[in-house]
Amino acid sequence: MAHQAHAYHMVDPSPWPLTGAIAALLMTSGLAIWFHFHSTTLMTLGLILLLLTMYQWWRDIIREGTFQGHHTPPVQKGLRYGMILFITSEVFFFLGFFWAFYHSSLAPTPELGGCWPPTGITPLDPFEVPLLNTAVLLASGVTVTWAHHSIMEGERKQAIQSLALTILLGFYFTALQAMEYYEAPFTIADGVYGSTFFVATGFHGLHVIIGSTFLAVCLLRQIQYHFTSEHHFGFEAAAWYWHFVDVVWLFLYVSIYWWGS
C-alpha cells in the first residue's frame, strides 16, 4: 500500500454505485412491466443485480476496514455520522405512519362509526402475543448489550453465544408476527384500520428482518475474528439499528395494539 501522510480513506474507484443504480432502474421499470404485461423477468433481474451489488459492496467495505486498515478514527467518525443520519431518516419514515394512524383514530369519521377501532373491526388482544413480542424484543435488547460488552472485554465465546441468542430472539419475533398476521380477523383491505395496522407493523417487521440479517453478518464476522475489543463499528451500527427497531415496536405496541384497541 502506498504511504500516505493523512488519516483519511482515499477509496478505490468502485463499480457498485453504477450497478446499484442500474438495479434500481431494472426493479422500478420491472415493476411497471409486471403490472402491465404480467412478466416478472425484468424485476427479478433487477433484484438479482441488487443482491449481487449489496454483497460485493459490503464485502469491499469489510476488506477496507478490517483487512486494509482504512477505518481510522476520523473515518469511523464519518461512518458514525452516516449511520446516525440513516437512522434519523428511518425515524421520520415511521413518523409518517404514526401520523396516519393518529389522524384516523383521534377523530374517527362518521364512515367508521365515529369510534376507534372502527365498527366491525375486532382488534387483536394486546395482552396475548403482542405482549410476548414486546418481552422478546426487550430481551433481545439485553442480549445485544451483553454481546457488546463481551466484545469490548475480549470474551469471544460469550460474544458469539449472546449474539446468536439475539438473532434467535429476532427470528422468534418474526415467527410470532407471521402467526399473528395469519390469524388476524381483519386484513389490509379492511378500511383505514387495516391499512394503518398492516403498513406500520409490516414495515416494522421488514426492519426486524433487516436488523436480524445485519446482526447475523456481525455474528459471522465475530466468528472470523473481525472485531477487536477497541474497533467493532460494524457491530455497533447493527446494535444501534436493533435498538431503533426495538423502540419503534414499543411505540407500535403502546399506540396501535394497546391504546388503539
Add this chain to the structure above:
Amino acid sequence: MYYKFSGFTQRLTGAVSSSAYSPQGLRSNIPSESPTIIFATPTKLVSESSAAVEYMGGNKVPDLQRIFQASDEIPVHLKRGVPDRLLYRTTMALTVGGALYCLVALYIAAQPKNK
C-alpha cells in the same frame, strides 16, 4: 491560506505555509515516511493460544490483511483474484444486459396497440 490536520479536533485548521510541506504535524527535520499501520489483533489468553482450543476455528485475519495490503495497484473489489473477477464480470454483464433489455422493454411498452 494553508491548512493542516489537527489531531486533537480531528478536522482541518488553519496553518502557516511551512506546515504544508510537513503535514500531519510532522516536524521538518524528521523524515516524512509514515509509520506502518498497526492492526490490533483480538486479545487472546495464554491458555487459548494453542490452535487446539480455538473456539469455532482459528484466526485468519492476519493472513487476509497480508493479502489485501499487498501493493499491486489492484482495486479492492478485484484484490482476491479469480473469484472476485468472476463475480465482478457476472455483475457487469447483468448490468449492461439488463439495462439494454430494460430500454427495449420500455420502448415496447411505449407503443400501445390501440392508438
